[in-house]
Amino acid sequence: MATLGAPVRVSPLIKFGRWTALVTGILYGRSHFNSLKAKEAVIREEETKKQAIRDAQLAEEKLKNNKQEMIYLAGEAGVKVPPNF
Amino acid sequence: MRYAKVELVPPTPAEVGGVAQGFNNIMKSAQTGAWKNIPVKDAWRNVLVTTEVLCWFFIGECIGKGTFVGYQV
Numbered sequence: 001m002a003t004l005g006a007p008v009r010v011s012p013l014i015k016f017g018r019w020t021a022l023v024t025g026i027l028y029g030r031s032h033f034n035s036l037k038a039k040e041a042v043i044r045e046e047e048t049k050k051q052a053i054r055d056a057q058l059a060e061e062k063l064k065n066n067k068q069e070m071i072y073l074a075g076e077a078g079v080k081v082p083p084n085f
Numbered sequence: 086m087r088y089a090k091v092e093l094v095p096p097t098p099a100e101v102g103g104v105a106q107g108f109n110n111i112m113k114s115a116q117t118g119a120w121k122n123i124p125v126k127d128a129w130r131n132v133l134v135t136t137e138v139l140c141w142f143f144i145g146e147c148i149g150k151g152t153f154v155g156y157q158v
Contacts, residue, residue, distance in 0.1 A: 007088040013107030017138045025145020033150040040158040
């Protein structure tokens with residue numbers, strides 16, 4: 001860099017403002033992060049519960065659809081459906 | 086490095102009086118309407134300094150939340 005010249009005597013108000021802004025930012029960042037983390041923990045727990053229920057429902061539906069498709073295919077292919085299917 | 090030592094150091098207790106003074110200056114100029122009479126160059130410089138001070142808040146927020154972009158929940 002070219003010669004930058006002597007360092008400036010920054011006004012105390014500006015220095016004070018900068019440092020308070022920095023400290024306020026750090027505190028705000030930390031507190032906001034903690035609050036969001038707490039909320040996300042609650043949401044995640046609910047999601048895992050719902051996911052278990054949803055998985056069970058999906059599996060059941062899949063089985064039913066599978067059965068119906070097999071019966072239909074048997075009809076198309078001319079295969080007799082065994083009585084206990 | 087010497088720039089940082091002079092310009093970025095937090096205000097010493099001796100300078101606290103200067104803080105109140107600077108603040109009163111701003112309040113007074115806002116009241117008397119003297120802020121309308123400063124040259125554009127000075128006004129522009131004030132705007133830039135203000136945005137810089139406000140940006141330190143966002144830097145602090147990044148430090149507090151741990152990442153640059155977004156919160157890692």
